[in-house]
Amino acid sequence: MLTLTILxxxxxxxxxxxxxxxxxxxxxxVLGAIPLLLLIIAWIGFDTGAGAPVFQWVESYxxxxxxxxxxxxxxxxxxxxxxxxxxxxxxxxxxxxxETQGRPRQYYAWFLFLEAVSLGVFxxxxxxxxYVFFDLSLVGLFFLIGRWGHGDAQRAALKxxxxxFAGSLAMLLAIIALVLTxxxxxxxxxxxxARQPLAGMDVRxxxxxxxxxxxxxxxxxxxxxxxxLPPAHVDAPGPASAILxxxxxxxxxxxxxxxxxxxxSATFARYAFxxxxxxxxxxxxxxxxxxxxxxxxxxxxxTSVNHMGYSLLGIAAAGALVGGGEQAARQMALTGATVxxxxxxxxxxxxxxxxxxxxxxxxxxxxxxxxxxxxxxPRLTGFAVLASFASLGLPGLAGFVAELQIFVGxxxxxxxxxxxxxxxxxxxxxxxxxxxxxxxFGELPARWSDFSDLGRVETRMLTVLAxxxxxxxxxxxxxxxxxxxxxxxLTGGP
Amino acid sequence: MPIGDxxxxxxxxxxxxxxxxxxxxxxxxxxxxxxxxxxASLFAAAVLCALQLGEPARLTFAGVWALDGASIWARLxxxxxxxxxxxxxxxxxxxxxxxxxxxxxxxxxxxxxxLLAGAADLLQLVMAxxxxxxxxxxxxxxxxxxxxxxxxxxxYFLVGALTNTLLMIGVTLLFGLFGSTDYAQIAKAATGAPxxxxxxxxxLVVVGVAFKLAAVPAHTWMPDVSExxxxxxxxxxxxxxxxxxxxxxxxxxxxxPADVVAWxxxxxxxxxxxxxxxxxxxxxxxxxxxxxxxxxxxxxxxxLMAVTAVGLNAQAIPALLFFLGAYAAANLAxxxxxxxxxxxxxxxDYRGLATARPGIAAVLVVSFLxxxxxxxxxxxxxxxxxxxxxxxxxxxxxxVIAVINTVVSLVYYLRVLGPVYFGDLDGPVPVxxxxxxxxxxxxxxxxxxxxxxxxxxxxxxxxxxxxx
Numbered sequence: 001m002l003t004l005t006i007l008x009x010x011x012x013x014x015x016x017x018x019x020x021x022x023x024x025x026x027x028x029x030v031l032g033a034i035p036l037l038l039l040i041i042a043w044i045g046f047d048t049g050a051g052a053p054v055f056q057w058v059e060s061y062x063x064x065x066x067x068x069x070x071x072x073x074x075x076x077x078x079x080x081x082x083x084x085x086x087x088x089x090x091x092x093x094x095x096x097x098x099e100t101q102g103r104p105r106q107y108y109a110w111f112l113f114l115e116a117v118s119l120g121v122f123x124x125x126x127x128x129x130x131y132v133f134f135d136l137s138l139v140g141l142f143f144l145i146g147r148w149g150h151g152d153a154q155r156a157a158l159k160x161x162x163x164x165f166a167g168s169l170a171m172l173l174a175i176i177a178l179v180l181t182x183x184x185x186x187x188x189x190x191x192x193x194a195r196q197p198l199a200g201m202d203v204r205x206x207x208x209x210x211x212x213x214x215x216x217x218x219x220x221x222x223x224x225x226x227x228x229l230p231p232a233h234v235d236a237p238g239p240a241s242a243i244l245x246x247x248x249x250x251x252x253x254x255x256x257x258x259x260x261x262x263x264x265s266a267t268f269a270r271y272a273f274x275x276x277x278x279x280x281x282x283x284x285x286x287x288x289x290x291x292x293x294x295x296x297x298x299x300x301x302x303t304s305v306n307h308m309g310y311s312l313l314g315i316a317a318a319g320a321l322v323g324g325g326e327q328a329a330r331q332m333a334l335t336g337a338t339v340x341x342x343x344x345x346x347x348x349x350x351x352x353x354x355x356x357x358x359x360x361x362x363x364x365x366x367x368x369x370x371x372x373x374x375x376x377x378p379r380l381t382g383f384a385v386l387a388s389f390a391s392l393g394l395p396g397l398a399g400f401v402a403e404l405q406i407f408v409g410x411x412x413x414x415x416x417x418x419x420x421x422x423x424x425x426x427x428x429x430x431x432x433x434x435x436x437x438x439x440x441f442g443e444l445p446a447r448w449s450d451f452s453d454l455g456r457v458e459t460r461m462l463t464v465l466a467x468x469x470x471x472x473x474x475x476x477x478x479x480x481x482x483x484x485x486x487x488x489x490l491t492g493g494p
Numbered sequence: 495m496p497i498g499d500x501x502x503x504x505x506x507x508x509x510x511x512x513x514x515x516x517x518x519x520x521x522x523x524x525x526x527x528x529x530x531x532x533x534a535s536l537f538a539a540a541v542l543c544a545l546q547l548g549e550p551a552r553l554t555f556a557g558v559w560a561l562d563g564a565s566i567w568a569r570l571x572x573x574x575x576x577x578x579x580x581x582x583x584x585x586x587x588x589x590x591x592x593x594x595x596x597x598x599x600x601x602x603x604x605x606x607x608x609l610l611a612g613a614a615d616l617l618q619l620v621m622a623x624x625x626x627x628x629x630x631x632x633x634x635x636x637x638x639x640x641x642x643x644x645x646x647x648x649x650y651f652l653v654g655a656l657t658n659t660l661l662m663i664g665v666t667l668l669f670g671l672f673g674s675t676d677y678a679q680i681a682k683a684a685t686g687a688p689x690x691x692x693x694x695x696x697x698l699v700v701v702g703v704a705f706k707l708a709a710v711p712a713h714t715w716m717p718d719v720s721e722x723x724x725x726x727x728x729x730x731x732x733x734x735x736x737x738x739x740x741x742x743x744x745x746x747x748x749x750x751p752a753d754v755v756a757w758x759x760x761x762x763x764x765x766x767x768x769x770x771x772x773x774x775x776x777x778x779x780x781x782x783x784x785x786x787x788x789x790x791x792x793x794x795x796x797x798l799m800a801v802t803a804v805g806l807n808a809q810a811i812p813a814l815l816f817f818l819g820a821y822a823a824a825n826l827a828x829x830x831x832x833x834x835x836x837x838x839x840x841x842x843d844y845r846g847l848a849t850a851r852p853g854i855a856a857v858l859v860v861s862f863l864x865x866x867x868x869x870x871x872x873x874x875x876x877x878x879x880x881x882x883x884x885x886x887x888x889x890x891x892x893x894v895i896a897v898i899n900t901v902v903s904l905v906y907y908l909r910v911l912g913p914v915y916f917g918d919l920d921g922p923v924p925v926x927x928x929x930x931x932x933x934x935x936x937x938x939x940x941x942x943x944x945x946x947x948x949x950x951x952x953x954x955x956x957x958x959x960x961x962x
Contacts, residue, residue: 139863162908172881173894
């Protein structure tokens with residue numbers, strides 16, 4: 001079933017090249033929605049009871065047996081939550097009325113391709129396959145940004161591809177060095193988690209960890225590896241930006257949990273504090289730099305650095321000790337980190353889709369040129385306000401659930417880091433409020449008097465995302481049960 | 495004499511002679527039929543070669559000719575490469591007065607490359623390098639009325655003349671030191687304390703082979719040949735001799751114990767220099783054919799990584815062969831695309847190609863991404879195998895340098911793909927014809943297939959031996 005989740009959009013990406021141009025979007029929506037349906041079914045069938053296997057819906061076929069590589073699929077609670085969120089965001093991004101510049105077929109084909117490989121990253125249980133999908137997601141986004149972006153799109157696409165590819169290759173070396181310690185060589189994640197192959201190898205363990213942290217860190221991204229992110233976001237089309245922030249950045253933090261956190265927990269624990277410091281720096285740096293941006297999209301791009309910093313802080317706190325010490329706090333931090341990924345995907349996904357609205361209507365991202373839009377675009381205002389408040393962590397919305405757990409959990413392990421990190425929330429609150437004020441309130445400049453409000457499809461898509469943000473904020477149990485079933489195991493709980 | 499052991503080579507040689515004679519009696523406009531003849535003879539040679547796979551690995555002809563997995567697979571690869579290059583030719587040389595002779599020359603060049611792969615004796619090595627070189631000069635300068643082509647041939651010849659001389663001096667030194675040119679005999683004699691003279695001799699021979707591999711320090715001819723030679727010939731010269739030379743080099747260096755002659759640092763240095771210089775050279779190119787030439791130099795550098803690791807683990811030779819196969823498929827696809835585009839070479843002329851010729855644009859994407867090593871294409875499995883074997887051999891630093899180089903290489907490949915997909919088309923894009931198109935798609939399918947269906951070949955290569 002998980003295989004189908006990947007194959008349907010992948011084959012769909014080829015098939016759509018032969019579909020009538022007018023019907024492309026509808027067909028793409030249907031094809032893009034199938035993985036979402038399949039994942040919801042997988043969620044319903046997922047056993048969260050005590051003693052249930054960690055990885056469920058497992059499938060395995062040989063691919064290159066002599067290298068220990070196979071087509072291995074399977075999910076735990078973390079992967080399932082993130083994959084389902086990603087699939088949802090893809091449906092929203094595909095359905096979003098985009099400017100396809102006369103090439104709807106290619107546009108939707110690349111989107112479906114990107115959906116297939118992005119889901120592959122979260123669903124695979126084979127380390128090499130993880131790398132394959134991780135790399136292919138770069139190819140997909142490269143073409144989406146370069147072809148359908150605006151401004152200096154080619155340059156941004158090139159920078160994005162080269163920068164993140166450097167990260168991938170660092171990770172590839174780490175993967176090889178990790179895998180070569182097993183005999184016979186296997187890329188099976190379950191085997192590697194069970195064996196902890198680097199236990200007791202100090203130098204090699206540290207180098208492998210460094211490779212993973214650089215590789216996944218570029219993707220996440222944390223300061224100082226984040227410089228590719230703002231140009232890629234600014235010049236990408238709105239839906240591609242939403243996917244970049246909502247799905248691709250998650251591959252970094254998800255990878256950290258899946259690979260170094262799980263497969264080399266002793267080494268990870270030794271360097272967890274350093275990662276925690278990096279996380280706090282990212283939180284503060286991202287927030288402060290975001291505050292200084294006049295460009296709407298750049299500002300939101302930098303808040304991503306800030307938010308992924310929260311997630312990283314949670315992961316670092318959760319991995320700080322091996323075994324059962326401080327288990328409750330660490331589990332809470334890890335659950336918080338995962339919820340942050342889901343929440344950030346939904347919230348920032350909406351925010352970037354909203355940015356796309358500004359570009360489509362006004363060809364302008366400069367905050368200063370806008371004002372008073374609440375008068376002409378009430379629906380847009382409503383969604384933007386909701387998403388911004390969720391992003392700054394207002395109680396009752398998804399962001400709060402995540403950040404509360406991360407900080408409460410981290411206080412149990414690294415109280416000082418948590419205290420400093422809290423400052424970040426303050427700054428984000430300021431920058432979002434200032435942004436809302438600038439865009440929607442005050443006087444309406446004459447040039448925007450005919451700024452049209454959201455269309456039907458746009459409203460519908462944003463409603464779905466907003467409803468989920470509210471539901472997770474008010475009644476998160478269904479999500480937490482799923483995630484906790486895995487984080488309990490990962491932090492050595494009962 | 496065990497004539498049966500060299501049947502594939504004999505069949506290629508005889509076909510070359512027959513084709514040459516036929517060409518002088520046939521009308522020029524019928525010369526394309528000779529391409530079919532050449533394909534048939536290559537196929538026959540491949541079958542004869544494949545039949546040798548079942549036999550045990552051994553040295554024949556008094557030890558000068560190695561019949562092991564490495565040589566058989568390399569020769570099969572060379573034959574397949576040559577076949578694709580033959581298919582690229584008929585339309586390109588349609589109006590050339592010496593169309594038919596080209597196939598004979600191509601087969602002889604292929605024979606030279608095959609002899610390289612099997613050479614297990616220094617004199618045999620010299621002979622193979624010379625045959626491969628002399629035919630190579632001719633192929634490079636085949637458009638004798640076009641200054642760039644002649645210049646390419648001239649430059650190729652000058653670099654070749656110098657390095658061939660060095661090769662022979664090296665062979666003389668080694669012969670003087672060890673009293674034999676036979677690899678097995680040298681291996682027996684080369685024991686004991688480190689020998690500086692042996693290292694000098696080996697270095698000179700390595701430079702001679704590096705010329706065929708287009709590796710530093712004998713790489714300078716490659717960009718010119720790639721630009722000036724007829725594209726079908728450039729496709730051949732950037733691939734086939736390299737396959738033979740890489741195997742010849744691996745076979746040559748492994749006869750010396752690493753503590754007698756420190757060849758591993760030598761080859762590792764060459765690998766680093768070759769991949770780095772190749773990539774840096776390609777970065778600034780605005781001429782696609784030249785760019786492919788530089789990129790092909792850097793790919794030789796990656797291949798040398800596997801040579802560095804030969805003997806330290808069992809995967810080195812399989813990794814080398816697999817990488818060469820994947821490189822051959824991707825590079826042939828790229829040159830086939832250039833050929834099909836009638837030799838279009840200025841980067842600015844590639845703008846908007848995806849609009850006019852989506853198929854060829856897709857081929858360029860597949861071949862370039864495979865050369866970078868993006869999964870799941872053949873180049874990825876090849877590079878993965880290289881990284882695995884170098885890291886396992888304890889040369890992790892070499893893998894790190896290769897990774898940095900790979901990132902750099904992505905920049906120049908994307909500098910071509912960017913305009914192809916994101917630029918605006920100006921002017922029509924004429925193409926060559928059906929033969930080239932078939933070769934184009936065949937090479938592309940092989941590039942993809944080597945990645946997705948890597949298992950059968952990989953497990954087959956896992957059993958390969960390298961003599962002596």
